[in-house]
Amino acid sequence: MEKIMPEKLNKLLGVVFVLCLLLSVGSVATVLAGEAEESAKPKDDMLNLNVEDLFNIEVTSVSKKTQKLANAAAAVFVITQDDIRRSGATSIPEVLRIVPGLEVARINATRWAISSRGFNHLYANKLLVLMDGRVLYTPTVSGVDWDLQDTLLEDIDRIEVIRGPGATLWGDNAVNGVINIMTKHAQQTQGALVTGGAGNEERGFGGVRYGARVGDDSYYRIYAKYFNRDKGVDSMGHETPEQWDLARGGFRFDSEPARGNALTIQGDIFAGKAGEQLQTVTLAPPFTTAFDDRRKQLGGNILGRWQRSNSDTSKISLQSYYDHNELQDQYATERLDSFAVEFQHQLLIIPRNELVWGVGYRSAWSTLRDELAKSGRIPVSPMNPVSRQLDFYNAFLQDEIALVPEQLVFTIGTKLEHNDYTGFELQPNVRLAWMPSEKHTLWGAVSRAVRTPSRLDSDSRVNYAAGPNPDPVTNSFLPSYLAVIFGNKVVKAENVIAYEAGYRSRPLDWLSVDISAFYNVYKNLQTGVDETPFVEMSPTPHIVVPMRFINVNEENVYGAEVAANLKPVESWRIIPGYTWLHMQQVNGPSMSGPHDNPQHQFSLRSEVDLPYALEFDSALYYVDNLSSQGMPSYVRVDARLGWKPLKNLELALVGQNLFDGSHSEFGGIFVLPSLPSQVERSIYGKVTWRY
């Protein structure tokens, strides 16, 4: 293992850090414990009043806690459990299609490219994704392995999607957005749930969950699920080997051991096998070869969180988790172990200030071992060193100040983060929200965020192409060339200064509109610079045409997103969305082409409640072409018919991509570990029973 810091010093610092963390928690807790006892009394007294007195108490107005989202000074979209159920989607990435402003493209039956506000890729590296506070973003390659992220969809409480930088509160790599997946409290998943179904693409799936109460204040649930998905088809109509089986199980335990204390312990394990078509370069014609493979997926995580609150004025939270992921195919064996501990303190300084501060430490042990060289083939992206430990430390502070209570709210905050590659990074933001009335919110924000370098940027050697040596002098003894991009040990962090503004309004009871616009200025974007060719003797003599990653690019990206929610009658909801994006290169070509992202996206969803406990839901998506990939625009139509013949029983018939036999959504850019395939028409039936 190569380390950037001397091991001893590192360990010592780690211990000191954890110690001071515990110390701070301890002292805060003691302080708050005293207060909790004091402030609890008046509320208890209220219950002892007789009913006649209750009618005569004078009260203050309703608290505005639940209004927070409508007043947030950021582009936020929330997916509810009901949205998930009615979308008919069977995986988390597919659920995300409903979010205006996100780009969700399925690369093949097991891989997705998902980003916000541009820079989409298999490893879209500017979008931070969390599940119940656990970071799903991998520091091995910068991005999210969407094929590993799942849970029983019925257990998801909500998914919050923030477009634009969210680094101050959420953490590094939240450059273009944050997706925060939150599962339900165990109290909300009591009893049994059995669900299952089958179709042409969803060959078979099923899930079971059971939840119960232990004592008065503790709840748990356990779940297991399994799916088997069909092979894919390529653009020529040939079958591709992406048959996919995956089994997953987990639990969540929520308890209130004492007044104002909440304890959560949760964990998951999964194992699966996903078919894929791999491609690698060769030094002899035809210089590329593709073969079928099955990728083994294995992983598990365990998380504990303790929250303590004193009425509504002060909350502390301490969280720690351990996460293990393993991927193995003919390319490589990849392992990632992460450990994190985070402390957060939220403080309401009545009546004007809401302060949040926190500290965190995260460590990741990443191993990527090439498997192709063993059999004499050219590796795709071997890493040197094979393993590396990465440490991240952070501290943040944010204050929300009500300049004019309930009308003008100013937010200022910053995160200070330290990573092994680029040292300290400052990620500040300022936000202003103006609410001229309860129905209108106008907001603006300026923030800076960074994308921390990953091992792909520093340790990799990407062998991306080969061909016949065009030089007549040398080609007799060096018949071929190999094009390589080398990692750079002196990488810089890509960064953005983002200017955002938005308007959220509910002019009528049945209509709400959310508009946001942004102008992002990116610096230090990664690109490749040519280096001097050299000769390599193994496995056969050839010329290496090298490039090296370098952070010199600049790009300006601007765009707008519009989302609305209409409810002309109580039984009908219509949700239109539109996204416009423009990427403008300031100097030279960057690694991700400017048109890997659709310029226009449009969606229209409809949810209708019919008589006889029937529901009819439909969605139309238009996604513009990806010109640099030669990918045409496409229209996708999904529909779902749901029926609840009994209170505990729900039947659904779902059709996805109905008016199109199959279409491509993404592909054609270099360094894809597995080849793209098409999205096919899918029809499945599903039964859900709750008791």
Place this chain on the structure above:
Amino acid sequence: MKRVFLHILLIILMLFPGSVSNLAAATASPEDSQVVLAFLYNFTLFVEWPEGAFNSKDDPIIIGIIGDDPFGEGLHSLKGRTVNGRKVLVNIFKDIQDVRVCHILFVSDSERDRVATIVAAFRKSKMLLVSRIPDFARRGGTINFITTSNKIGLEINLEAAKREGLTINSRLLNMSKIISGS
């Protein structure tokens, strides 16, 4: 560099806890949600449930909340309380699908758009449906709260109570407005 960073962290950590106690001095004027909660607790005393609503003599009385929880920490005041030998427990449900057996179901303000669906789903469920949403009782619920000149009052739909087999004590009825609705 890391050492410097840790020093900064230490300073932040040491500074904050001390000042916390000064900053968090809370005001304690009763919010209407606290009064509403006290009413919910009183309903357990003033409402009689029909046969079959409880499985046994010491089955707990369960207060369910559907939608966003408006009471927060206030719920702790219910902890450890008993009514006629029954423990009072609280369950919070985010969606209709999650709702489990309860005796009082409080429909949160966040469910404003789903009143008809909720009322239809729990018809003849032996539950007392309560809400702060205006006209909730008129639309088929049993009780809704109304606020007039900073005081909280009740509107009770007796037909709905009858439908669910609930008997409401006259002491409560005398102080409430009786309305009729679907």
